Amino acid sequence: MGGSIVLELTDVTREYQTGSTTTVALAGVSMSVRSGEFVAIIGPSGSGKSTLMNLIGCLDRPTRGTVEIAGHDIRDLDDDQLTSLRSQAIGFVFQQFQLLPQTTAVDNVAAPLLYQGVKPKEARARAADVLHRLGLGDRLHHDRTMLSGGQQQRVAIARAVVGGPALVLADEPTGSLDSRSGQQVIEVLREMHQEGRTLVLITHDPGVADVADRRIHIRDGLIAPDDGDHT
Numbered sequence: 001m002g003g004s005i006v007l008e009l010t011d012v013t014r015e016y017q018t019g020s021t022t023t024v025a026l027a028g029v030s031m032s033v034r035s036g037e038f039v040a041i042i043g044p045s046g047s048g049k050s051t052l053m054n055l056i057g058c059l060d061r062p063t064r065g066t067v068e069i070a071g072h073d074i075r076d077l078d079d080d081q082l083t084s085l086r087s088q089a090i091g092f093v094f095q096q097f098q099l100l101p102q103t104t105a106v107d108n109v110a111a112p113l114l115y116q117g118v119k120p121k122e123a124r125a126r127a128a129d130v131l132h133r134l135g136l137g138d139r140l141h142h143d144r145t146m147l148s149g150g151q152q153q154r155v156a157i158a159r160a161v162v163g164g165p166a167l168v169l170a171d172e173p174t175g176s177l178d179s180r181s182g183q184q185v186i187e188v189l190r191e192m193h194q195e196g197r198t199l200v201l202i203t204h205d206p207g208v209a210d211v212a213d214r215r216i217h218i219r220d221g222l223i224a225p226d227d228g229d230h231t
Contacts, residue, residue, distance in 0.1 A: 004034065005032050006198050007056060008031075008068045009029055009065065013063050029218070029221070030223075034198075036196055038190075040209035042215055049218050069085060069167070089165055097156045099155060104143055107124070149178070150180075157185070167198050
């Protein structure tokens with residue numbers, strides 16, 4: 001891949017202190033993702049992938065090492081700057097959808113644009129456009145109680161991409177779905193990538209990881225030696 005580097009971790013360690021006990025969740029991880037790549041980070045429970053997701057998503061900071069997102073070293077940012085980077089550079093897709101209650105699909109998707117200062121009319125128009133492209137044009141004014149699980153996750157994906165983030169980070173996006181809905185969501189992610197989006201998928205499921213161009217295996221806080229391109 002010849003695109004610019006969107007995400008780069010260099011010798012990242014993350015430790016947690018509980019009393020006199022130190023738990024090492026990550027133990028010197030280095031990796032990078034270039035613009036336009038679709039990368040799956042795969043590992044079992046307790047492998048360190050959730051810690052890695054929190055660092056990539058600017059939800060946490062490393063104990064040692066560097067994490068650079070869209071050219072910004074997160075060590076150099078205060079909390080407000082980190083929040084700003086997270087909202088502008090990263091689109092999140094969560095396992096549990098995390099849609100706003102009693103809020104229509106179009107307003108859920110428009111919400112991050114409003115936080116960025118986009119005028120409400122423009123935000124809703126952009127949100128509606130993305131929802132139409134994801135096959136939800138007839139669900140714009142439905143709230144989450146009127147949507148299936150797969151439809152809710154497509155709304156969540158629309159919300160993640162509507163602001164044009166440098167990176168879309170999907171954490172177990174099919175984990176709460178039946179197999180048919182999960183496959184539909186995988187197809188949506190595939191289409192997002194074909195449109196040129198940069199995606200990082202966190203999963204424990206090798207079948208889900210197969211959608212990505214490249215897989216990074218993590219085990220015991222380290223990138224496993226069998227990491228490599230997967231086609």
